[in-house]
């Protein structure tokens with residue numbers, strides 16, 4: 001396998017540009033109307049930690065001063081992205097607790113306990129589109145749907161083993177499959193990022209062929225360890241917690257044996 005083949009694949013996907021529905025839609029109107037979605041005002045540290053721990057992904061705008069263009073841009077983004085809770089804090093105690101030294105948008109993720117910051121320093125001219133893209137890249141969940149934008153965030157995570165479930169989202173079994181897959185994800189939190197790849201999306205055919213998978217073999221699992229590109233593939237009759245668990249544990253055990261052979265295996269060599 002060519003060096004960093006999967007990486008190259010993802011980067012080539014990236015150079016295709018933005019998939020429909022990601023950050024390149026026309027800019028939102030700048031007149032934020034009265035009934036637009038608003039961020040939750042976080043008045044103290046306790047409210048802020050509670051807000052963060054209540055969601056798989058939460059975004060907070062930490063602002064030292066509110067009369068700034070980036071704050072209006074933040075409000076535009078809050079109005080546009082429905083599926084993520086947004087908070088806002090200007091309390092100096094809260095800002096200092098989170099080590100904020102300039103206006104910053106932070107995304108907090110449950111899946112790898114990671115926080116990513118977008119600092120809104122003067123020179124950078126971060127408009128609403130750039131803010132949305134930052135959020136979409138870093139929006140990793142317990143089960144993250146693969147697309148060229150989330151791929152960037154997935155490969156930037158400190159969790160370097162990724163499990164991909166290739167499945168047809170229009171299948172009647174889809175909901176139940178994802179429910180079980182998610183249940184398995186809880187068991188490997190912090191060790192494996194769980195990814196969903198919809199086999200109906202045209203661009204995803206390339207990810208499928210990277211793992212030599214055909215549509216007729218789906219649903220299927222593929223596991224990938226980014227540093228050494230070790231991988232394994234398993235077509236599944238049925239997605240169950242046990243199948244997923246056995247597949248992942250088997251992968252880790254084989255890897256472990258390679259890295260650290262037991263004394264008997266050493267003497268056999």
Ligand SMILES: *[C@@H]1O[C@H](CO)[C@@H](O)[C@H](O)[C@H]1NC(C)=O
Pocket residue numbers: 097098099
């Ligand atoms: C703030 O920085 C200190 C020192 O680097 C670190 O120990 C602490 O965990 C940070 N606080 C948060 C909430 O990340």
Ligand SMILES: *[C@@H]1O[C@H](CO)[C@@H](O)[C@H](O)[C@H]1NC(C)=O
Pocket residue numbers: 116137138152156
């Ligand atoms: C990747 O992660 C690093 C370190 O956490 C961060 O500084 C960088 O902004 C991230 N890159 C993207 C594209 O989000």
